[in-house]
Amino acid sequence: MKLEDYELGGTPLRSSDIKKGNVLTTSWEPNLAYAWDDGVAIGRYLAELKNGRIIGRTCYKCNRIMIPPRMFCELCFRPSDEWVYCKDTGIVNTFSICHINWDASRRGPNEPPLIPAVIEIDGASKGMGILHMLSEVDPDDIKVGLKVKAVWKNPGERTGSITDILYFKPLRAPTKRAKATKKRAKATRKRK
Amino acid sequence: MGYRKVAIVGAGITKFVRRAQETAKELAWQATKMALDSCELTLDDVDCVTLGTAPDAFDGVHMKGEYLADGAGAFRKPYMRHYVGGGTGIFSPIHGWFHVASGMADICLVVTEEKMSSCYPHPQGAFITIFDHTTEQPLKPTLIWIFALEMNRYMSTYGISKRDIALVSVKNKKNALDHPSAQLGGEITVDDVLNSEVLAWPVNRLDVSPASDGAAAIVLASERVARRLTDKPVWIDGVGFSLDTAYWATRDLCYPTYVENAARMAYDMAGITEPHKEIHVAEPYDPFDYKELHHMEGLMLCPKGEAARMTADGVTQRDGNLPTCPSGGALGVGNPIAATGLMKIIEIFLQLRGDAGKRQVPGKPRCGLAQAWGDLMQVGTVVVMRI
Ligand SMILES: [Zn+2]
Numbered sequence: 001m002k003l004e005d006y007e008l009g010g011t012p013l014r015s016s017d018i019k020k021g022n023v024l025t026t027s028w029e030p031n032l033a034y035a036w037d038d039g040v041a042i043g044r045y046l047a048e049l050k051n052g053r054i055i056g057r058t059c060y061k062c063n064r065i066m067i068p069p070r071m072f073c074e075l076c077f078r079p080s081d082e083w084v085y086c087k088d089t090g091i092v093n094t095f096s097i098c099h100i101n102w103d104a105s106r107r108g109p110n111e112p113p114l115i116p117a118v119i120e121i122d123g124a125s126k127g128m129g130i131l132h133m134l135s136e137v138d139p140d141d142i143k144v145g146l147k148v149k150a151v152w153k154n155p156g157e158r159t160g161s162i163t164d165i166l167y168f169k170p171l172r173a174p175t176k177r178a179k180a181t182k183k184r185a186k187a188t189r190k191r192k
Numbered sequence: 193m194g195y196r197k198v199a200i201v202g203a204g205i206t207k208f209v210r211r212a213q214e215t216a217k218e219l220a221w222q223a224t225k226m227a228l229d230s231c232e233l234t235l236d237d238v239d240c241v242t243l244g245t246a247p248d249a250f251d252g253v254h255m256k257g258e259y260l261a262d263g264a265g266a267f268r269k270p271y272m273r274h275y276v277g278g279g280t281g282i283f284s285p286i287h288g289w290f291h292v293a294s295g296m297a298d299i300c301l302v303v304t305e306e307k308m309s310s311c312y313p314h315p316q317g318a319f320i321t322i323f324d325h326t327t328e329q330p331l332k333p334t335l336i337w338i339f340a341l342e343m344n345r346y347m348s349t350y351g352i353s354k355r356d357i358a359l360v361s362v363k364n365k366k367n368a369l370d371h372p373s374a375q376l377g378g379e380i381t382v383d384d385v386l387n388s389e390v391l392a393w394p395v396n397r398l399d400v401s402p403a404s405d406g407a408a409a410i411v412l413a414s415e416r417v418a419r420r421l422t423d424k425p426v427w428i429d430g431v432g433f434s435l436d437t438a439y440w441a442t443r444d445l446c447y448p449t450y451v452e453n454a455a456r457m458a459y460d461m462a463g464i465t466e467p468h469k470e471i472h473v474a475e476p477y478d479p480f481d482y483k484e485l486h487h488m489e490g491l492m493l494c495p496k497g498e499a500a501r502m503t504a505d506g507v508t509q510r511d512g513n514l515p516t517c518p519s520g521g522a523l524g525v526g527n528p529i530a531a532t533g534l535m536k537i538i539e540i541f542l543q544l545r546g547d548a549g550k551r552q553v554p555g556k557p558r559c560g561l562a563q564a565w566g567d568l569m570q571v572g573t574v575v576v577m578r579i
Binding site: 001011017018028036038046067094096098101102113116128131143162163 | 207314332334391405545
């Protein structure tokens, strides 16, 4: 059989066909609301975020300190063992400079890009990262391996949420040498 | 290992379009009917049906498997629906393979369908619930982030540039010009990719496959039945699937270990020890251009970090030593999530039979592979086929 010998189904429409009413549509905006309870491990994690601390959980068998904490080790498939505080610093494992919002709408001309990153938290086992945001940093200064530190909401404003950490920012201001490298990098990026 | 041999004997597909006038059910019917017609069967001949389609949130139809059953020819038959993200289109035929290989069925219809356009104006919003509801969703993530984060990690680890990666998009969109289902075939340049809108650096608009509506279907048959139905059965000689942990931020995103695990499972079953020599044509999953490279490495078609160089050398062109995505892939043909993988299976089916028309790779390929990927960067699904 050859696809070319068949008349294939699928009738293409354009968005304008919908807007102009060329096709009849029925629409619905579901009003779905959820309340997710915090769970045992993440409950403690959130409570500690409210205290301005990042807590992990150990597994004695594989010797991991796990972030985010979990009540069981998914590798050893046994209960995890102990709570342990990690630092609120870490290193950037990877990052993106994002110009769209969660619903794919474009960010406005005066809105800075979002900078999501995977941050390996100091004190947790190597490679254990969390998703969070970077800010107070020129996008050109970010590279994999950058050391960063959490910027917390004021204690009174914290609610026990991952957003009690506003974002992470570089641990140190860029050095003169880094600034020079950045200039060069910027030039290269333009060429690419 | 005591399995019966299973062949693909027929295939059907719709056009892939940004928005189809047909309902999901009508698209499924069009692909399914074409698949049955292609091997001169009717629904009465079908013993069971497997169906792959996305979470109900895409369509706003609860229990979409049941809703689609009529279009998939599945009513009053043993019927199973499943979903593993983008990996679904390869998982559905694996699911069907089990029914025939086990001896439970002689003929199994495999149907995949996706209608992403119902979630209006854009399905991106439906993707947010992929992320952990407590530790990630409050950060308002978009699905593009996980690709951008993974692509950057991959580029940083191996020193690969966006220019190297853009070649995949150029190749696949060009290949798609010859595919009758294609949504986004075109002659573009590397500079077109690099100059297209930056969505989430390092991801530009032309690095990404489109949202699509479409359906695909195949007919699987046991050896005895297959030989009666066609003189060119294409055998499913290996299947593999593997799922990694959902703690995605604690894995090194530079390498898809779960794809390697799935590939090893399929290669073991097919008796393949040197995949880069024994696989003649491949359809790795390419929802983003870097993913094709990432997956070629996971499939062990080249050493880690080498896929970009292979692409630059032309090895993966249709007339190269190891053509990849001769169909045009998700980047060119389109990406109706669950149906994309089955489109790739159909392409290998046609390539091995010598029925791929203008897309035909030279040299009479005898062994091919299709692969897909999905969920939270965690599932790999692989099928090895021979003629
Ligand atoms: Zn453990």
